Amino acid sequence: MSDPSNQINTQLEELSLKVKSQGELIRTLKSKPTTEKNPTEISEQVEILKQYKTTLEDFKKSNGLDLTTTTNQNPSKPTTKSKSKSKTAEPKFQLKVPKGTKDHHPKDMILREKIFQTITKVFKLHGAITIDTPVFELKEILSGKYGEDSKLIYDLQDQGGELCSLRYDLTVPFARFLAMNAKEFNTIKRYHIAKVYRRDQPAMTKGRMREFYQCDFDFAGTTDPMVADAEVLTIACEVLQELEVGEFTIKVNHRKILDGIFSLCGVPDDKFRSISSAVDKLDKMSWLDVKKEMTEEKGLDPVIADQIGEYVKLKGSEELLQKLSEDSKFMNNKSAKEGLNEMILLFKYINVFGITPKISFDLSLARGLDYYTGVIYEAVVEGSAPPVPLPAQVQSDPSNQSNSKSISKKPSEEEEIDETTIGVGSIAAGGRYDNLVGMFSSGKDQIPCVGISFGVERIFTILKSKQENELKSKEVDVFVMSVGDGLLLERMKVCKELWDVGISAEFMYKVKPKPSKQFETVEKDFIRFAIILGPDEIKLNQLRIKEQLGKDQNIESKDKDGILINRNEMINWLLERLKK
Amino acid sequence: MSDPSNQINTQLEELSLKVKSQGELIRTLKSKPTTEKNPTEISEQVEILKQYKTTLEDFKKSNGLDLTTTTNQNPSKPTTKSKSKSKTAEPKFQLKVPKGTKDHHPKDMILREKIFQTITKVFKLHGAITIDTPVFELKEILSGKYGEDSKLIYDLQDQGGELCSLRYDLTVPFARFLAMNAKEFNTIKRYHIAKVYRRDQPAMTKGRMREFYQCDFDFAGTTDPMVADAEVLTIACEVLQELEVGEFTIKVNHRKILDGIFSLCGVPDDKFRSISSAVDKLDKMSWLDVKKEMTEEKGLDPVIADQIGEYVKLKGSEELLQKLSEDSKFMNNKSAKEGLNEMILLFKYINVFGITPKISFDLSLARGLDYYTGVIYEAVVEGSAPPVPLPAQVQSDPSNQSNSKSISKKPSEEEEIDETTIGVGSIAAGGRYDNLVGMFSSGKDQIPCVGISFGVERIFTILKSKQENELKSKEVDVFVMSVGDGLLLERMKVCKELWDVGISAEFMYKVKPKPSKQFETVEKDFIRFAIILGPDEIKLNQLRIKEQLGKDQNIESKDKDGILINRNEMINWLLERLKK
Numbered sequence A, B: 001m002s003d004p005s006n007q008i009n010t011q012l013e014e015l016s017l018k019v020k021s022q023g024e025l026i027r028t029l030k031s032k033p034t035t036e037k038n039p040t041e042i043s044e045q046v047e048i049l050k051q052y053k054t055t056l057e058d059f060k061k062s063n064g065l066d067l068t069t070t071t072n073q074n075p076s077k078p079t080t081k082s083k084s085k086s087k088t089a090e091p092k093f094q095l096k097v098p099k100g101t102k103d104h105h106p107k108d109m110i111l112r113e114k115i116f117q118t119i120t121k122v123f124k125l126h127g128a129i130t131i132d133t134p135v136f137e138l139k140e141i142l143s144g145k146y147g148e149d150s151k152l153i154y155d156l157q158d159q160g161g162e163l164c165s166l167r168y169d170l171t172v173p174f175a176r177f178l179a180m181n182a183k184e185f186n187t188i189k190r191y192h193i194a195k196v197y198r199r200d201q202p203a204m205t206k207g208r209m210r211e212f213y214q215c216d217f218d219f220a221g222t223t224d225p226m227v228a229d230a231e232v233l234t235i236a237c238e239v240l241q242e243l244e245v246g247e248f249t250i251k252v253n254h255r256k257i258l259d260g261i262f263s264l265c266g267v268p269d270d271k272f273r274s275i276s277s278a279v280d281k282l283d284k285m286s287w288l289d290v291k292k293e294m295t296e297e298k299g300l301d302p303v304i305a306d307q308i309g310e311y312v313k314l315k316g317s318e319e320l321l322q323k324l325s326e327d328s329k330f331m332n333n334k335s336a337k338e339g340l341n342e343m344i345l346l347f348k349y350i351n352v353f354g355i356t357p358k359i360s361f362d363l364s365l366a367r368g369l370d371y372y373t374g375v376i377y378e379a380v381v382e383g384s385a386p387p388v389p390l391p392a393q394v395q396s397d398p399s400n401q402s403n404s405k406s407i408s409k410k411p412s413e414e415e416e417i418d419e420t421t422i423g424v425g426s427i428a429a430g431g432r433y434d435n436l437v438g439m440f441s442s443g444k445d446q447i448p449c450v451g452i453s454f455g456v457e458r459i460f461t462i463l464k465s466k467q468e469n470e471l472k473s474k475e476v477d478v479f480v481m482s483v484g485d486g487l488l489l490e491r492m493k494v495c496k497e498l499w500d501v502g503i504s505a506e507f508m509y510k511v512k513p514k515p516s517k518q519f520e521t522v523e524k525d526f527i528r529f530a531i532i533l534g535p536d537e538i539k540l541n542q543l544r545i546k547e548q549l550g551k552d553q554n555i556e557s558k559d560k561d562g563i564l565i566n567r568n569e570m571i572n573w574l575l576e577r578l579k580k
Helices: A004-030 A039-062 A106-125 A147-152 A171-180 A227-243 A255-265 A269-283 A287-297 A302-312 A318-325 A334-353 A392-396 A456-466 A488-500 A515-524 A535-539 A567-579 B004-030 B039-062 B106-125 B147-152 B171-180 B227-243 B255-265 B269-283 B287-297 B302-312 B318-325 B334-353 B392-396 B456-466 B488-500 B515-524 B535-539 B567-579
Strands: A136-138 A164-166 A188-197 A211-220 A248-254 A359-362 A375-381 A426-432 A449-454 A478-482 A505-507 A529-533 A542-547 A563-566 B136-138 B164-166 B188-197 B211-220 B248-254 B359-362 B375-381 B426-432 B449-454 B478-482 B505-507 B529-533 B542-547 B563-566
Touching: A004 A039, A004 B004, A106 A188, A106 A211, A106 A227, A106 A456, A136 A171, A171 A188, A171 A211, A171 A449, A211 A227, A211 A456, A227 A248, A227 A334, A227 A375, A227 A426, A227 A449, A227 B488, A248 A255, A248 A334, A255 A269, A255 A302, A255 A334, A269 A287, A269 A302, A287 A302, A318 A334, A334 A359, A334 A375, A334 B488, A426 A456, A478 A488, A478 A515, A488 A505, A488 A529, A488 A567, A488 B227, A488 B334, A515 A529, A529 A535, A529 A567, A535 A542, A542 A567, A563 A567, B004 B039, B106 B188, B106 B211, B106 B227, B106 B456, B136 B171, B147 B269, B171 B188, B171 B211, B171 B449, B211 B227, B211 B456, B227 B248, B227 B334, B227 B375, B227 B426, B227 B449, B248 B255, B248 B334, B255 B269, B255 B302, B255 B334, B269 B287, B269 B302, B287 B302, B318 B334, B334 B359, B334 B375, B426 B456, B478 B488, B478 B515, B488 B505, B488 B529, B488 B567, B515 B529, B529 B535, B529 B567, B535 B542, B542 B567, B563 B567
Parallel strands: A248 A359, A478 A505, A478 A529, B248 B359, B478 B505, B478 B529
Antiparallel strands: A136 A164, A188 A211, A211 A449, A248 A375, A375 A426, A426 A449, A529 A542, A542 A563, B136 B164, B188 B211, B211 B449, B248 B375, B375 B426, B426 B449, B529 B542, B542 B563
């Protein structure tokens, strides 16, 4: 084992060298003739230098090193035996997980696995199969898919070879998979539950994780319009109902409707995406602030902004479809009309699936990601959305009352809830993305897709807060103990018999454990049966079994010492009891 | 959507800039006065420059760019609409996964999940609970734990903030977890199934994956000697039996015995680890080659090497324990004696657990990792180990015959098998590591540990090759189809009824699908029941159900058109049939 204090020195050396080399690079860049000098490049490199310096300072601080430490010492002779480790240079490791990540403890894992099982069960009901893709992709695969969020992608260090990045979501890897396997999987219902990575800026990390699970269902393949889309929404409802997250609403909108509105209101073509991203903030900002962003930051004519405001305030159900189809200005726009016709079809189908009461057609829903092309949606749990002060005229508009499930009116009591995914209050989101696969295959193998991603971390937080009794961290049926003597070999033998018939069992790893310690374990871990071995019983080929009746009930069972049974009957007796 | 051809240009720009800056850095370093010049640093930076150049060339080639491409073009104006994408600059993405990684397809996922379930079931039988840790750790956490293999660790790029690395195994993160949670988890049986990352050198990558699953069980806590160790070996046997990997042997040795042998043979203290790592190669190299490495490469006296050879050739069971305990030279060494006494105890316990026939005490087993302190083991499947020519005197030594399970004699027919983990032929490995947790907590919270890691990828390869029939990629009970008319809404309604009672069902996403296409799906996916809707039947509130009898049997069931049942009886009829 190499000496940890040497590790520290080596790392210090490396960090110092980086600062030094970077400084030299900058000096070289600055010393160029003015014609060749590139100020952008210089300022970029200065930023990198600052980061290196911060890292170096942090490292020194966390290892209790002052600035005079021997950074130029030669660390090339690691000691080969840990015995020789000098006590004075005791390392102070940063004993923590990386920022934005966490360990998941056993009890949390039980709830998490329960969530995964429930979601998987629903996916399989609908005939979905699963795939797995690498945690990192070639850097170029992820490029240009996430709009402004691309800066949040984690890159792997260039250690020679390909440039790679950690996956940012499961959708782009899925599209890459489809493009690579277009022959075999031109039609597929797949689910994928796995971790994704987002290097959120420190200012945005309040409770937001950098490593978190996503749980995706997608259908890829050519279909008649809106049929698969309707099934995806049905799956979303079934999952959220099965998970018992509480009352929820799924907001639905259509990219073509949004684009149509922007177009008919007179938004210039090159401002569509930036105005759309402003609209997307209506679930966390007031209309006045959104309008400000549109006009002051993004230079939109306030008259146009107000027209947009008239549309994006609308939400409802089939009566809103009706209302828009009577709006001739709206229907004269080709994109808006196409979108609306698809929404009418969608509602026809979700009526059959019986989920219409859960769906809110909401024209303010925009969704940030670049790749959506059709219907988009976002599920929110009631009572968890933040207050959104709407302008007076919007509040009083009767069409705003039409959706009884509207969630944007009551202020939240849970604003601090850890939100790791798509938007505040949202626990699932997705949409149709018909062009993404084509981006990987020069348009030859275009495969239209529609899907949804469940925000497992947020669902976890909601379910955990609802949990009335703390979950047991493990489910062990039997604890094999001894009184009167250690009886280690006897305890081992009994355990092995139990394991062999599929009964879970534990014993204490001591030659002569104290009876009190053993009873403590039984109670602490809520283990149902204690098998008690004693020297007298063993002579008679007998043992005692004591059943614990649970925390709520009296822990001492009626038969205080357990019941005495014949050793040969033990397995059958337990199997019989465990069946009940 | 930003224009992909712009992405290419941006990336090209970045890569070119890196080559340029690196070149400048090297020129600066080289221009220093001789006294300050550091040749090591220069050659390191030159290596990095070469890598950058290779990456740039590869990128140009894979994107069909020649050397005159506009690398200095300003790419700062991305077009905002994909319509404007120029067809002439069609991007040629490298449509692949990163080197050493792969996608797991649906059928493989079914087998993989079956493996995970089997392993998890055994772990839980023994009362294990699970935790999860981040995929990356602080770089310093992994430093100094993997001996020569540390160079295989993947680092994340320094994008500002902490320096992180992808985990190399699950053991070091577990030790870090224990050190951070020593109060709550000073005793824990935990399992962890997750991916680990090893950046193997290209020369070593023949079939070796850079991303692969590990499946670990570890016990942490203070116990009486060898009790937990014996249970871990028992778990290994139970897992391999449950998985039906075929005949296997678990080779067992003890670090103290190895150290004792090196010491009593006269190996200098500072050569212990390097000689140990040579011994470790005896499962893939002949004794003569290992001896050559010891003497020629590592400078060991050939007389000493021969003495070591006499010991490490030994393998057997309890009679070997007996033999060594009568070897006075061996027993006079404190370390060897301690190790042997622990092995005697271990065999006492595994006798009770009934697994002794599976265990081979093998003095050539060394295991590379730095952190083991006690018993070490490695499970090998019979017939999958490579031929190991032993020196004549070893081959003829009677003690070599004592273990009937010895696996090192027959040459393998499966040498090409993808081996991603510990050693050739090995499918599980582990040992005791009593000091690892202490490395993270300045020795205050020392928690002794013992554990095992299963090489899931290799187990997968073995089981896949044994699989007689290809697995179905999905398990859907019912396909709802129509003849005579499209009946989309009717098909949807029937599906929703089935989903609501937990019967998995699919339908075709077409308004008017052809009957032949629908029948094809039923057959292709081996779906057991086809529910056939027709206009005439619907009028009478009836439908047909046709059962597929499987691939082997006649696909056409006796009742060619299926049986006619009342619509209201559908659910009960199916539930009844599916129960069987």
